[in-house]
Amino acid sequence: MSFFKVNFNCNGCLACVHNCPSSALTFKDKDNRRTLLHNMSLCARCGNCWRVCPQDAIQFEGILDGQWQEVTSMDLVACKICGEPLYTVNYQDTLNQKIKNGGEALCPLHRKTLSLEAWAHFAGDTTPQRRAKT
Amino acid sequence: MIVAERKPLEEIIASVSSYRKILVLGCGTCVSVCLTGGDREARHLARQLELSMSERGQPFSCEVATIERQCEGDIVQAYVRVSPDVEAILSTACGAGVQTVAAVYGSLPVIPALNTTFLGASDEPGTWEERCVGCGDCVLAWTAGICPVARCSKQLFNGPCGGSSGGKCEIEGDVDCAWHLILQRLTEIDGLKGSLPMIPPRDWSKERAGGPRMMRKPDKVYAASF
Numbered sequence: 001m002s003f004f005k006v007n008f009n010c011n012g013c014l015a016c017v018h019n020c021p022s023s024a025l026t027f028k029d030k031d032n033r034r035t036l037l038h039n040m041s042l043c044a045r046c047g048n049c050w051r052v053c054p055q056d057a058i059q060f061e062g063i064l065d066g067q068w069q070e071v072t073s074m075d076l077v078a079c080k081i082c083g084e085p086l087y088t089v090n091y092q093d094t095l096n097q098k099i100k101n102g103g104e105a106l107c108p109l110h111r112k113t114l115s116l117e118a119w120a121h122f123a124g125d126t127t128p129q130r131r132a133k134t
Numbered sequence: 135m136i137v138a139e140r141k142p143l144e145e146i147i148a149s150v151s152s153y154r155k156i157l158v159l160g161c162g163t164c165v166s167v168c169l170t171g172g173d174r175e176a177r178h179l180a181r182q183l184e185l186s187m188s189e190r191g192q193p194f195s196c197e198v199a200t201i202e203r204q205c206e207g208d209i210v211q212a213y214v215r216v217s218p219d220v221e222a223i224l225s226t227a228c229g230a231g232v233q234t235v236a237a238v239y240g241s242l243p244v245i246p247a248l249n250t251t252f253l254g255a256s257d258e259p260g261t262w263e264e265r266c267v268g269c270g271d272c273v274l275a276w277t278a279g280i281c282p283v284a285r286c287s288k289q290l291f292n293g294p295c296g297g298s299s300g301g302k303c304e305i306e307g308d309v310d311c312a313w314h315l316i317l318q319r320l321t322e323i324d325g326l327k328g329s330l331p332m333i334p335p336r337d338w339s340k341e342r343a344g345g346p347r348m349m350r351k352p353d354k355v356y357a358a359s360f
Binding site: 015018019045046047050051052060061063064 | 201202203206208209212213355356357
């Protein structure tokens with residue numbers, strides 16, 4: 001997916017390529033086709049391409065309001081009492097490497113106000129959980 | 135990078151208190167990076183203003199928008215949407231951005247929320263220091279990459295002065311003596327084998343003394359190749 005978008009007015013004149021101060025635009029002519037290429041990591045988002053385009057073909061909003069892209073995804077550790085997501089499993093591993101017995105997975109509320117009940121819960125007390133005292 | 139700091143909230147409140155609805159316009163580049171005027175700070179400021187005005191019992195609301203660069207007038211004009219009932223724009227950009235927005239929205243008051251302070255760099259997260267004053271005639275080639283205009287309190291070109299002590303400037307605070315740093319770095323580079331050049335008096339007309347500066351590069355704008 002490209003953040004840099006052009007509409008059907010684009011005629012491949014290369015005004016955008018020649019005027020890009022960051023060399024973030026280039027093209028390749030191959031097999032009788034011209035392909036416009038954009039590199040977002042080089043793009044300074046200065047708008048020069050949009051400014052000089054004689055065809056009003058560049059839809060610069062794609063650069064200004066691009067979509068979020070997933071970078072990575074990992075499992076979460078949740079509070080053992082209320083299920084609130086706390087941190088990732090990977091973070092817990094790092095924590096356990098740095099601190100011996102990095103601590104139980106408890107949210108701040110339950111760590112603070114329900115610690116005794118939490119320990120009772122872990123010890124096998126199956127009575128219904130009481131709400132946190134605030 | 136341009137570094138700015140936010141004006142005191144009371145000063146901003148005094149500037150916007152006569153309006154019922156304003157647009158808080160963030161800027162997505164320099165002032166975002168120095169944690170002063172980006173989208174996050176614009177939203178935070180809007181919330182603070184709404185809360186303060188609500189406490190005063192004044193009808194007041196904010197819209198918030200952020201554009202990548204407020205200093206690109208044509209992009210601001212094309213992509214910033216201002217509701218018809220907005221009575222003023224509160225810009226969290228540097229002075230260049232505020233003036234660009236003011237030029238675009240001729241009939242709307244444009245109010246700065248920041249004080250633009252300096253051109254700086256960050257040595258550590260959350261800290262920015264002045265590095266350049268845009269004097270127009272760079273001497274860094276002779277001063278080991280350390281600017282005496284921006285970093286010497288007296289802007290000396292042939293220092294250090296007698297106020298340099300233990301690598302620190304005589305002015306209040308923990309300010310490094312720029313000329314101490316220059317000599318230290320020149321020593322690291324070549325052991326100060328080359329004699330320190332005497333820098334002659336400068337032509338300050340290239341700085342602000344010659345009036346507002348402008349740069350034109352029409353030959354760098356290429357016509358469409360058709």
